[in-house]
Amino acid sequence: MARVLVGVKRVIDYAVKVRVKPEKNGVVTQGVKHSMNPFDEIAVEEAVKMKEKKLASEVIAVSVGPTQSQEVIRTALAMGADRGVHVEVPAAEYDLLQPIHVSKILAKLALDEKADLVILGKQAIDDDANQTAQMTAAVLDWPQGTFCNKVEKTDAGLTIAREIDGGLETIKTKLPAVLSADLRLNTPRYATLPNIMKAKKKPLKKVTPKDLGVDTTPRIEIISVEDPPVRQAGAVVADVDALVAKLKAGGHI
Amino acid sequence: MRFHQGLMQMRRYATAVTLRQFGHAHTQTQTQAITHARRGTETTVVRTLASSASPLPELTQISDNVQRGNYAQLNDKDVAHFEQLLGKNHVLTEDLEGYNICFLKRIRGNSKLVLKPGNTQEVAAILRYCNERRLAVVPQGGNTGLVGGSVPICDEIVLSMQRMNKVLSVDEVTGIAIVEAGCILENFDQRARDVGLTVPLDLGAKASCHIGGNVSTNAGGVRVVRYGNLHGSVLGVEAVLANGQVLDLMSNFKKDNTGYHMKHLFIGSEGTLGVVTKLAMLCPHVSKAVNVAFIGLNSFDDVLKTFVSAKRNLGEILSSCELIDELALNTALQQFKFLNSPISGYPFYMLIETSGSNGDHDEEKINQFISQGMERGEILDGTVSGEPGKVQEIWKIREMVPLGLIEKSFCFKYDISLPLRDFYNIVDVMRERCGPLATVVCGYGHLGDSNLHLNVSCEQFNDEIYKRVEPFVYEYTSQLKGSISAEHGIGFLKKDYLHYSKNPVAIQWMRDMKKMFDPNGILNPYKMLN
Numbered sequence: 001m002a003r004v005l006v007g008v009k010r011v012i013d014y015a016v017k018v019r020v021k022p023e024k025n026g027v028v029t030q031g032v033k034h035s036m037n038p039f040d041e042i043a044v045e046e047a048v049k050m051k052e053k054k055l056a057s058e059v060i061a062v063s064v065g066p067t068q069s070q071e072v073i074r075t076a077l078a079m080g081a082d083r084g085v086h087v088e089v090p091a092a093e094y095d096l097l098q099p100i101h102v103s104k105i106l107a108k109l110a111l112d113e114k115a116d117l118v119i120l121g122k123q124a125i126d127d128d129a130n131q132t133a134q135m136t137a138a139v140l141d142w143p144q145g146t147f148c149n150k151v152e153k154t155d156a157g158l159t160i161a162r163e164i165d166g167g168l169e170t171i172k173t174k175l176p177a178v179l180s181a182d183l184r185l186n187t188p189r190y191a192t193l194p195n196i197m198k199a200k201k202k203p204l205k206k207v208t209p210k211d212l213g214v215d216t217t218p219r220i221e222i223i224s225v226e227d228p229p230v231r232q233a234g235a236v237v238a239d240v241d242a243l244v245a246k247l248k249a250g251g252h253i
Numbered sequence: 254m255r256f257h258q259g260l261m262q263m264r265r266y267a268t269a270v271t272l273r274q275f276g277h278a279h280t281q282t283q284t285q286a287i288t289h290a291r292r293g294t295e296t297t298v299v300r301t302l303a304s305s306a307s308p309l310p311e312l313t314q315i316s317d318n319v320q321r322g323n324y325a326q327l328n329d330k331d332v333a334h335f336e337q338l339l340g341k342n343h344v345l346t347e348d349l350e351g352y353n354i355c356f357l358k359r360i361r362g363n364s365k366l367v368l369k370p371g372n373t374q375e376v377a378a379i380l381r382y383c384n385e386r387r388l389a390v391v392p393q394g395g396n397t398g399l400v401g402g403s404v405p406i407c408d409e410i411v412l413s414m415q416r417m418n419k420v421l422s423v424d425e426v427t428g429i430a431i432v433e434a435g436c437i438l439e440n441f442d443q444r445a446r447d448v449g450l451t452v453p454l455d456l457g458a459k460a461s462c463h464i465g466g467n468v469s470t471n472a473g474g475v476r477v478v479r480y481g482n483l484h485g486s487v488l489g490v491e492a493v494l495a496n497g498q499v500l501d502l503m504s505n506f507k508k509d510n511t512g513y514h515m516k517h518l519f520i521g522s523e524g525t526l527g528v529v530t531k532l533a534m535l536c537p538h539v540s541k542a543v544n545v546a547f548i549g550l551n552s553f554d555d556v557l558k559t560f561v562s563a564k565r566n567l568g569e570i571l572s573s574c575e576l577i578d579e580l581a582l583n584t585a586l587q588q589f590k591f592l593n594s595p596i597s598g599y600p601f602y603m604l605i606e607t608s609g610s611n612g613d614h615d616e617e618k619i620n621q622f623i624s625q626g627m628e629r630g631e632i633l634d635g636t637v638s639g640e641p642g643k644v645q646e647i648w649k650i651r652e653m654v655p656l657g658l659i660e661k662s663f664c665f666k667y668d669i670s671l672p673l674r675d676f677y678n679i680v681d682v683m684r685e686r687c688g689p690l691a692t693v694v695c696g697y698g699h700l701g702d703s704n705l706h707l708n709v710s711c712e713q714f715n716d717e718i719y720k721r722v723e724p725f726v727y728e729y730t731s732q733l734k735g736s737i738s739a740e741h742g743i744g745f746l747k748k749d750y751l752h753y754s755k756n757p758v759a760i761q762w763m764r765d766m767k768k769m770f771d772p773n774g775i776l777n778p779y780k781m782l783n
Contacts, residue, residue, distance in 0.1 A: 015641035035640035190595035190636040
């Protein structure tokens with residue numbers, strides 16, 4: 001029976017309109033509602049399902065970030081994870097934290113916790129990097145199954161259907177391994193009331209990157225964060241002839 | 254048609270939400286979906302024709318044996334006059350199906366002309382002309398009404414308000430917004446939200462319905478328990494009377510105690526006394542913290558206890574208290590696979606929302622409310638969330654319930670106010686009366702306002718089941734001194750039943766009033782009064 005480590009990132013809720021700071025050095029996060037990265041919810045769901053099928057013995061939810069990251073760990077615990085690890089990175093440093101740092105942290109934790117499987121969301125909806133799972137696998141030198149659409153346990157390891165452009169690819173991998181969850185892997189459950197209550201009592205350990213021996217010195221500098229260009233307003237034309245004339249004038253036909 | 258469009262929009266939106274929820278970098282479309290949803294709920298108005306999947310209903314004039322009123326017949330000269338007045342683009346004489354058929358596909362009129370005025374003066378000029386010519390007119394907003402009030406019954410000219418869609422001003426300090434009648438509710442709300450306010454009205458059809466229609470029908474929705482109904486929120490209206498006179502009852506103040514409070518006559522009179530063209534709305538501040546609980550309960554008795562507990566413990570932050578019964582939920586879940594219910598297997602579900610200014614405070618309150626309910630064994634299971642995405646997902650379940658019932662079957666919909674103690678009995682009574690004739694008999698609605706949506710659906714409309722349901726449902730409601738129309742209005746479908754909720758003296762005064770405002774009866778005929 002395997003021990004599963006899942007990564008859960010706290011991001012600005014997908015239903016919130018993101019605003020760029022006036023200084024153009026980032027987006028407004030103060031007073032903005034956050035929630036678990038939706039792809040990470042899928043990762044948690046997959047891990048919890050494995051536990052329910054007795055394919056996993058324990059599910060550990062890990063989040064890297066400021067104090068508030070504990071909120072998403074609690075959500076993961078309420079969804080069925082057994083315990084949490086919060087790797088605390090102060091807010092100021094967190095802005096410049098990158099997948100390279102996070103993957104080293106996750107890799108170290110995977111070894112420390114003797115995990116056989118690491119499941120991560122394929123990307124976070126804030127930075128859209130889509131790198132952490134791949135880098136974690138590289139740091140650990142474990143096989144990777146990215147963009148998972150379906151994961152099945154077989155004697156030798158896992159059979160994974162991966163989402164590729166226009167179809168699926170089926171691969172086999174041995175354990176230990178790193179997986180990244182794609183959109184259609186499952187539908188995450190809601191945290192139900194009894195489980196939300198139970199989650200409050202589940203253990204949550206706090207560590208720092210330093211404790212894990214990971215150097216989180218920034219490797220990038222943010223030069224500018226800009227709003228996407230505003231779409232130009234359309235115009236109503238009187239009839240088809242006018243439309244054709246306009247299109248011609250604009251060089252579209 | 255509009256209804257269909259609304260539905261498609263909801264579906265598209267739902268799909269967008271589902272996709273966006275899992276933000277995706279692989280494909281452009283999905284990224285767009287994310288952006289789209291992030292930006293809230295922008296509405297593109299595309300009018301599509303009635304779905305070819307379902308056959309057109311019979312013309313209502315024939316099916317309901319309606320005697321055409323003594324109105325003039327529309328002729329080419331009239332059309333030419335309107336074309337000159339509004340411009341050719343705003344006078345439609347073809348492809349009018351979407352304007353002729355009601356949301357429920359129950360009513361089908363036979364209008365040959367749709368007019369789209371762009372301002373109050375044009376509305377006034379149209380009505381003046383129609384009044385002189387004795388041409389009947391039906392004002393139409395988003396056409397999402399459920400009682401056939403916004404569609405022509407015979408050949409009335411459709412006065413579509415869709416071009417008068419501007420939010421004229423939103424005052425951040427006073428909270429007063431001035432808006433044109435044809436503004437889509439969701440767009441209005443979006444504009445208000447830009448300055449931290451919100452429209453005190455929210456309902457499932459928000460992506461299609463017009464604020465003018467909402468006011469004309471005194472629409473209720475899911476926030477009445479918190480903000481009261483529109484008689485309180487609407488500070489003033491501008492209406493055009495049948496003779497083309499513009500009646501300016503606008504106000505920029507919460508308090509104005511001068512003379513008869515005539516604006517109220519246009520709130521809920523369903524376009525029979527005048528056409529609302531503009532209004533002033535008092536908008537509350539957007540709540541910084543919104544939490545939603547979706548809970549399962551075993552009996553209606555527990556529902557009532559939970560409601561009382563919600564009022565007592567959530568008090569000033571309670572902003573919605575909705576009931577959904579098992580069959581209503583399951584029907585929606587079957588029809589719309591993208592819906593994901595947090596829990597299943599309970600006879601009753603409640604959706605309870607709190608809105609407040611302090612997240613921690615609200616969370617503590619709602620958690621306490623829930624744990625007390627669970628300790629007492631009233632609340633059995635459920636979920637609670639303050640994350641905007643989850644809040645939307647949970648609300649979507651409630652919003653899709655009415656659509657689930659009409660998706661693949663014919664549905665008798667009743668919207669009644671009943672004393673809370675007897676609130677749910679009628680569903681059981683009706684289930685027994687209809688037996689196997691009905692596919693689903695269920696109830697859901699605004700528990701917090703004593704407002705039940707009773708639904709009886711069957712494969713196809715047939716007389717046998719119709720006779721079991723009506724007029725029984727009205728008699729039953731009347732006996733309990735309930736209202737036969739809590740929020741949908743009277744329109745065409747309920748005009749014969751008005752007497753179950755209003756006495757003869759009151760009805761006579763209504764007739765007299767109608768006569769005074771509209772002596773020729775050109776405004777929305779065949780509606781409200783029989």
